[in-house]
Amino acid sequence: MIKSPKPSISQAIMMVMLTVGITNHVFVIPALMQAAKRDAWFSVILSILPFGIFTCLLIFITNRTRSKSLHSWISSRFGAFPSYLFRAVLTIYFFTIAWFTLFDTITWTKNTFLPYTPTWATLIVLLGLCLAGATLGIKTIAVASGLLLPLVVVLGFYVGIANVEFKDYSLLFPILEFGWGPPVKGMVYACSGLFEFFLILFIQPHLEKPLKKKHFVLLAVIITGLTIGPLTGAISEFNPYEASLQRYPAYEEWRIAGFGKYISQTDFFSIYQWLSGSAIRISFALFAAADLWEFKKSKSRFILLLVMAITLIPLGNYVFNDVQFQFMIFHYIFPGNLMLMSGLTLLLAIAALLPGRKKGGSTHET
Template sequence: MIRSPKPTKLHAIMTLMLTIGITNHVFIIPALLQMAKRDAWFSVLLAAVPFAIMVCLIGFASSRIGTQPLPEWIRQQLGRIPAFLFQCIIIVYFFATAWSSLFDTVMWMKVTFLPYTPVLATSLILILLCFIGALKGMKTIAIASGILLPLVVLLGFYVAIVNIEYKDYSLLFPLFEQGWNPVFKGVLYACSGLFEVFFIFFLHPYLPAPLDKKRFIVFAFILFGLTLGPLTGAIAEFNPFEAAIQRYPAYEEWRIAGFGKYVSQTDFFSIYQWLSGSCIRISFALIVIADMWKRRSTRWRPSLLAILAVILVPLSCYTLSDIAFQHLMIRYVFPANAYLILCLTLIIAVAAMFRSCKKGRTA
């Protein structure tokens, strides 16, 4: 049961910036570079069109749903069976989101900072932090985001400004060397990250009122910039072909950033950025999964979260190699993510439109 006082709208925006931002800022960039190479940044610009349509659909549906939990609203609009199917899809989707985020973070730590530390140890520590956050609830996650995000943003501006001397923006051109096909492929991958603005539906029940249009549009612009900024930076610093073969281009930008004459490496700051986004994202996913299971008693919730955490640890350590995981994400998961969110948003928007028309006839 949701208790007051509730998180503010600013807390909500900060939570979504960390939850979705790590996908657009880190996870999706290697896929964009591999698919479109030099044209990847132009693919993001073209993705602004479907992204704007998605923002309009979500804004329209949110104004009709309000702060009502989405499964309950779907049950009222479409019936029990569609609501049950929706809950099952969301549970599987957010479990996959938590798993992929945990796996990618653990592999990144092993490749970069902790090559001799067992992945089981890092996975256990990370999932324990996320379990505690999910157990405390969305309000705690929102407040933690408000504390973590300002330094994350400052560090992002720092690495962008410090590396200006190494950037050659002429590398962004010429465009369309391989035709339009890579560009359109890149649009799909850019939409996969941008469409996660859909997550706002699961945060609204914890707010006193849905995000207004101005805040929502500002947040959409910020999210768009979180994809375009580091992508153009990676191309300008490393050239598109070198950046395309890097596993973590956003991290590589930290490898060349220094601080004055006596500090040549500042890549340890990236640990704070990456873990802030991963912890909030995984905790958010666990909370949404728990919210899909409504029970009168709240005693089952810690048990459910503990079971999810226990399942995620071996899945993040022993299921796939890093190469197989990257192939799975680029080949299947990212495209499926875009299509699934688009379909769910269209269904919700049509249901909201049907409700508006029905009310109009009644009036």
């Protein structure tokens, strides 16, 4: 029984683990392996310092906004135009998140489990579920996260433990084999995934209680662990050069995990993990894009959600092929994501330090 119309802190943590976790645990791994090879895991270690500073900035911003939505806070302090510009940029960003997640998920299902199923059929089913979640609201997305995440975590520990016999951790060394270039280049992709923690700023205003510093620290540690885990697993199981050639290293780890003497493959469990993260991530991205505009009528909000969902159908797998998509994520999407998240966070932190606009002889405080 849902007692509160707002998600609890624990539900918010689980939603972040699925929404941001799938990027760090799945999507960013191929780019990291291509960029840094054996030093990919060391790139994540090097990224801890900038990610720690980034997390501190997020804590500072949430303390100054006092759980107020960012676009409303910007509007009250700096006027309507900066607020509309912020909303426009973030709407495009959230739409891109939904498209990126949908494309990679549909490509994975086509290449692994459903090679003969029409792409449009998979697209419509997944988008229909995500559209329903976004329409019902963040409470529904949060409750669904709470139901889906426990088994996702259990399966994650299972595949890690089941593959121990195939792991050779000596393959993680030596670090800096080719100098500082590869790990520093890998930091771009590691930070791009880690900095998606920025999404917490759009969850915070909807919570029944504000997040505390310990919650930010806990989530930061979890997100970092979700990145290092599959990286070290892929390198130690396949060697860094083979892993860098794989399209889905995290999935390949499932293909060698068995269960007992008579079950040689358990990779079907990965379907549950991947689709759980993708569905929550796309649902939240669509919800956040519509939430930015604060529609007074639910019909107007649903129309925007429906337009975005319909637009995603051709973009989901028909406009680009996988080679073009990989080129885009490596050269544009992940580096662009890092620049956008870093830039917006710095601007919001600076804005939080500045006095608000004056009206009637007084300055509006946060």
